[in-house]
Amino acid sequence: MSDRAEEDTVAVRVEDGIAWVSYNRPEKRNCMSPKLNRQMKRVLEDLEFRDDVRVLVLTGEGDAFSAGMDLKEYFRDNEALGIGAIRKSQREAYGWWDRLRWYEKPTIGMVNGWAFGGAYGPLHALDIVVAADDATFGLSEINWGILPGGGASKVAQELMPFRKAIYHAMMGENLTGKQAAEQGLVTESVPADRLRARVVEIAGVLKQKDPDALRATKWAMRRMTEMTFDNAMDYLIRAQEALNGMGGLEARKEATKQFLDDKTFKPGLGAFDASKVKK
Numbered sequence: 145m146s147d148r149a150e151e152d153t154v155a156v157r158v159e160d161g162i163a164w165v166s167y168n169r170p171e172k173r174n175c176m177s178p179k180l181n182r183q184m185k186r187v188l189e190d191l192e193f194r195d196d197v198r199v200l201v202l203t204g205e206g207d208a209f210s211a212g213m214d215l216k217e218y219f220r221d222n223e224a225l226g227i228g229a230i231r232k233s234q235r236e237a238y239g240w241w242d243r244l245r246w247y248e249k250p251t252i253g254m255v256n257g258w259a260f261g262g263a264y265g266p267l268h269a270l271d272i273v274v275a276a277d278d279a280t281f282g283l284s285e286i287n288w289g290i291l292p293g294g295g296a297s298k299v300a301q302e303l304m305p306f307r308k309a310i311y312h313a314m315m316g317e318n319l320t321g322k323q324a325a326e327q328g329l330v331t332e333s334v335p336a337d338r339l340r341a342r343v344v345e346i347a348g349v350l351k352q353k354d355p356d357a358l359r360a361t362k363w364a365m366r367r368m369t370e371m372t373f374d375n376a377m378d379y380l381i382r383a384q385e386a387l388n389g390m391g392g393l394e395a396r397k398e399a400t401k402q403f404l405d406d407k408t409f410k411p412g413l414g415a416f417d418a419s420k421v422k423k
């Protein structure tokens with residue numbers, strides 16, 4: 145099937161607090177068409193504030209994570225229509241990557257196969273990314289005569305050591321999941337048959353944390369990349385004070401009580417029981 149309905153370009157399943165969201169064009173190696181980009185934004189927004197979703201996982205159906213932008217539907221067809229169509233489809237794509245980058249819930253990438261070019265935008269937006277050892281990562285743009293746009297080169301430059309990033313962008317050689325982990329492009333890689341179990345394990349840990357503290361932490365980590373040391377110090381004070389106003393003070397009191405008085409947990413060894421917080 146090559147011409148899927150828009151709502152069929154993304155698959156979603158919510159199970160046990162985890163929203164499993166998949167690029168769903170396996171016959172096109174999950175490359176991102178305008179239809180898919182529009183549907184993905186809708187899906188992400190629908191899931192963001194659902195009480196039954198604690199963690200979101202992005203992955204791909206079949207043997208690809210995503211083969212990047214759709215060379216036909218995203219590039220060639222829009223270029224034929226002109227600047228208005230080009231900008232519209234850029235905004236649709238960048239829009240959902242941006243939404244994902246500042247998502248209100250923790251997010252995990254599960255890279256099961258091909259991940260090229262435009263797929264680096266979502267990779268960067270995801271908080272934790274686990275790849276199969278034999279997944280394939282590439283800035284293939286140089287192989288077909290363009291530069292790695294859509295943020296892809298910026299993502300490589302931000303996440304990888306500079307010498308590795310510039311080589312990766314200029315040579316058009318692919319990396320395995322294992323190499324991508326060694327070079328900082330993803331968090332870790334595991335054998336393909338362990339991929340899902342490892343993602344469920346990470347999601348399980350995240351599900352035990354206080355959701356507001358988690359959200360404040362991921363935003364701080366992202367915001368601080370562009371701050372001076374002094375600005376970061378100040379931002380962290382303000383962010384914690386804002387968190388206090390959202391019930392963070394009660395969470396901290398309860399956690400402190402569980403450690404100091406009840407002696408039911410040790411912060412150095414795991415999370416407190418956040419279900420006991422009165423918010």
Ligand code: COA
Pocket residue numbers: 146171172173175211212213214215216217258260261262284285
């Ligand atoms: N844009 C448009 N179509 C794509 C695509 C893309 N990025 N990636 C794959 N497809 C299509 C192919 O044209 C083919 O369509 P068809 O069945 O109608 O002929 C189908 O998906 C299957 O792809 P195919 O190349 O036969 O699969 P493969 O498993 O042999 O190879 C890749 C997989 C990912 C190595 C190869 O498809 C590829 O190089 N894709 C482009 C990757 C890329 O450069 N992306 C960067 C874009 S920014």
